[in-house]
Amino acid sequence: MTRPRHQIVSLDDTAYYHCTSRCVRGARLLGRNPRHKHDHRRKILLDRLRQLASLFSIDVAAYAILHNHYHLVLRVDRQRALQWSDQEVARRWFSLHPRSPLARRFLDDQPLSPEELSSIQDRIPTWRERLFSLSWFMRALNEHVARRLNREDGKSGRFWQGRFHSQALLDDTALLACMAYVDLNPIRAGKALSPETSDFTSIQNRIRQWQESSAPQQSPPARPEGPTLLPLGAGGIPIPFQDYLQLVEWTGREIRKEGAASIPHSLPPILERLGMSGSSWTDQVNRFKLPHRWVFGPLEQLRLAARRLEQRWVRGVGDPQARHSFSFG
Numbered sequence: 001m002t003r004p005r006h007q008i009v010s011l012d013d014t015a016y017y018h019c020t021s022r023c024v025r026g027a028r029l030l031g032r033n034p035r036h037k038h039d040h041r042r043k044i045l046l047d048r049l050r051q052l053a054s055l056f057s058i059d060v061a062a063y064a065i066l067h068n069h070y071h072l073v074l075r076v077d078r079q080r081a082l083q084w085s086d087q088e089v090a091r092r093w094f095s096l097h098p099r100s101p102l103a104r105r106f107l108d109d110q111p112l113s114p115e116e117l118s119s120i121q122d123r124i125p126t127w128r129e130r131l132f133s134l135s136w137f138m139r140a141l142n143e144h145v146a147r148r149l150n151r152e153d154g155k156s157g158r159f160w161q162g163r164f165h166s167q168a169l170l171d172d173t174a175l176l177a178c179m180a181y182v183d184l185n186p187i188r189a190g191k192a193l194s195p196e197t198s199d200f201t202s203i204q205n206r207i208r209q210w211q212e213s214s215a216p217q218q219s220p221p222a223r224p225e226g227p228t229l230l231p232l233g234a235g236g237i238p239i240p241f242q243d244y245l246q247l248v249e250w251t252g253r254e255i256r257k258e259g260a261a262s263i264p265h266s267l268p269p270i271l272e273r274l275g276m277s278g279s280s281w282t283d284q285v286n287r288f289k290l291p292h293r294w295v296f297g298p299l300e301q302l303r304l305a306a307r308r309l310e311q312r313w314v315r316g317v318g319d320p321q322a323r324h325s326f327s328f329g
Contacts, residue, residue: 031067053227057081
């Protein structure tokens with residue numbers, strides 16, 4: 001059953017969300033088809049993602065852009081947006097939308113009448129809220145890409161298969177499992193053999209940034225190919241880069257040979273810290289491809305989410321096919 005967006009996105013429960021959009025009819029509109037090469041289209045989407053991440057109070061933790069769909073793991077930072085000045089909110093909003101003469105004068109610090117100033121100030125709260133809205137972020141991404149690529153094709157109509165799909169990530173385990181799932185998407189689809197060769201993914205972006213930072217600087221660093229990512233380690237996602245890299249690599253090997261492979265000696269320390277076995281970890285990663293799962297996390301967090309929605313059951317805890325009932329007094 002499709003759920004209203006306001007039920008899935010609750011910043012009181014979590015700031016992290018997995019978002020997915022698919023091209024209409026599953027067509028390879030972002031990649032290759034028998035007649036045309038469309039690889040440049042994924043760069044168009046990536047460039048737009050970089051721009052939006054620099055303007056919204058929404059950070060990118062992971063991404064993967066394939067030929068007919070893309071995945072994002074996003075963090076909504078409401079507190080940061082609430083700390084922006086009115087001038088900063090207007091600057092960011094009008095970096096994406098046409099500026100009226102009144103908006104230009106406000107941004108240029110020109111004198112305004114009390115009525116004009118009041119008119120601007122009345123709109124600031126709406127703009128501020130939209131700048132940390134998951135729906136407005138995805139709308140700004142998908143509409144821009146659809147219009148540009150429809151013009152390129154000389155066509156009109158729908159580019160995306162309905163609205164974007166989102167899933168709430170309630171704890172660090174759900175966040176890391178979802179990031180690994182997203183970063184491994186090209187490998188699972190047979191489009192790449194390793195994380196470093198997975199084009200248009202955050203894991204490749206992180207590897208290249210690490211390689212550039214480790215190499216002697218002979219020239220100014222190249223412009224990053226994607227958005228500035230949430231850092232791994234202190235002050236960001238709770239896992240060091242080296243551990244996350246091993247985690248993704250190990251998960252990719254284990255899932256591709258599921259049922260036959262043994263856990264290697266290079267098992268990353270993160271699994272020990274999370275207190276999870278290898279099989280339960282791969283089950284957690286695989287769960288993101290199951291339909292109709294709108295929230296992921298530990299049992300107690302799901303209890304709280306169900307209580308907030310006044311529901312007696314949710315799906316996706318423990319056995320992926322099971323429903324877990326909650327009784328509230």
